[in-house]
Amino acid sequence: MVGLKLKNIRKSYGAVDVIHGIDLDIKQGDFIVFVGPSGCGKSTLLRMIAGLEEISGGEMYIADRLVNDVPPSQRGIAMVFQSYALYPHMTVYANMAFGMRIAKESRGEIDRRVRAAADILQLTKYLDRLPKALSGGQRQRVAIGRAICRDPKVFLFDEPLSNLDAALRVATRIEIAKLSESMPDTTMIYVTHDQVEAMTLADRIVVLSGGYIEQVGPPLELYERPANLFVAQFIGSPAMNVIPAKIIDAGTDTVVELTGGKRSRINIATPSRAVGKDASFGVRPEHLEISTSDNFLFEGTVGVIEALGEVTLLYIQGLVTDQPIIAKIPGILGIKRGESVRFTADTAKLHLFDDEGRSYRG
Numbered sequence: 001m002v003g004l005k006l007k008n009i010r011k012s013y014g015a016v017d018v019i020h021g022i023d024l025d026i027k028q029g030d031f032i033v034f035v036g037p038s039g040c041g042k043s044t045l046l047r048m049i050a051g052l053e054e055i056s057g058g059e060m061y062i063a064d065r066l067v068n069d070v071p072p073s074q075r076g077i078a079m080v081f082q083s084y085a086l087y088p089h090m091t092v093y094a095n096m097a098f099g100m101r102i103a104k105e106s107r108g109e110i111d112r113r114v115r116a117a118a119d120i121l122q123l124t125k126y127l128d129r130l131p132k133a134l135s136g137g138q139r140q141r142v143a144i145g146r147a148i149c150r151d152p153k154v155f156l157f158d159e160p161l162s163n164l165d166a167a168l169r170v171a172t173r174i175e176i177a178k179l180s181e182s183m184p185d186t187t188m189i190y191v192t193h194d195q196v197e198a199m200t201l202a203d204r205i206v207v208l209s210g211g212y213i214e215q216v217g218p219p220l221e222l223y224e225r226p227a228n229l230f231v232a233q234f235i236g237s238p239a240m241n242v243i244p245a246k247i248i249d250a251g252t253d254t255v256v257e258l259t260g261g262k263r264s265r266i267n268i269a270t271p272s273r274a275v276g277k278d279a280s281f282g283v284r285p286e287h288l289e290i291s292t293s294d295n296f297l298f299e300g301t302v303g304v305i306e307a308l309g310e311v312t313l314l315y316i317q318g319l320v321t322d323q324p325i326i327a328k329i330p331g332i333l334g335i336k337r338g339e340s341v342r343f344t345a346d347t348a349k350l351h352l353f354d355d356e357g358r359s360y361r362g
């Protein structure tokens with residue numbers, strides 16, 4: 001059964017098109033995360049699913065029902081916002097019960113659902129408190145609890161953790177992961193700027209850019225096999241290093257010449273028409289290794305060094321790119337600024353993109 005289906009969904013504000021025809025199938029029970037740079041349309045898409053934003057074109061189905069003109073309260077969805085939007089004069093219990101009281105549920109059913117939600121979110125001992133007597137993380141859990149009580153088919157989250165400090169973010173993220181496990185039939189759609197939230201919570205990530213979908217897939221598939229340069233540089237932190245290159249020889253292996261660097265044979269297949277074409281060579285900072293032999297991909301001068309204890313980030317200059325190349329090397333290094341260092345990488349972990357930014361890994 002399809003949890004949600006978006007067919008050629010469009011959104012315009014007057015003459016400005018912001019969502020350009022999105023197609024997306026979401027299975028019941030899936031945890032989907034929307035990511036993308038600021039202004040790419042994540043919130044607009046989420047708000048159209050919620051019914052808070054009119055749909056300019058296309059069709060939206062929730063559980064096989066066309067919902068384009070169905071008001072938010074009748075879509076079977078619940079939404080959790082960045083601002084918790086709790087009623088300050090009501091206790092935690094009353095906040096969680098509010099929607100059900102309006103829907104005229106019986107007192108017994110309200111009590112059962114509020115206590116079940118409080119139990120899942122470890123809020124039982126706070127049920128009689130007012131929101132002002134709770135921490136930010138507890139308030140956000142009340143907002144989530146209120147949504148759970150509505151027993152939604154689809155749960156929408158709009159950056160729910162962005163007002164929390166780092167430690168609370170981690171704790172609440174883990175609560176959300178447990179929540180999704182405890183509600184396996186509930187579809188969850190989550191908007192975030194945070195890579196770790198996207199990678200750890202999602203069954204599938206939807207990468208958006210400029211109102212289009214760039215790629216949809218499980219987190220590690222996007223990390224290992226980004227379809228294009230945009231996804232390659234958006235997923236992963238620090239971002240994938242990209243070096244302009246030329247394809248010298250094609251086939252099951254490819255010989256590439258890095259601009260300002262040397263030639264290397266890498267085991268990515270390219271078609272014969274690629275020979276002589278410009279390309280972009282990609283390597284993630286964590287896949288670079290220091291080489292002490294003549295077998296290396298490139299050589300450069302160490303600029304800034306950031307020793308984080310667990311890893312050291314080296315910013316390498318001396319290659320023809322606007323940005324320094326970043327290497328993320330485990331542990332503490334004895335390398336000094338100004339030293340010349342050679343780098344290599346496992347060729348199975350390299351990436352190559354054509355002159356339009358599409359991955360040759362296919």
Ligand SMILES: Nc1ncnc2c1ncn2[C@@H]1O[C@H](COP(=O)(O)OP(=O)(O)OP(=O)(O)O)[C@@H](O)[C@H]1O
Pocket residue numbers: 013016018036037038039040041042043044045
């Ligand atoms: N009411 C509006 N009128 C005109 N343009 C709008 C309106 N609301 C949003 N937009 C535009 O639509 C685009 C998508 O906005 P949206 O808020 O969905 O982006 P986003 O990806 O959620 O961004 P952020 O990560 O910054 O929250 C933006 O370019 C924005 O300027």
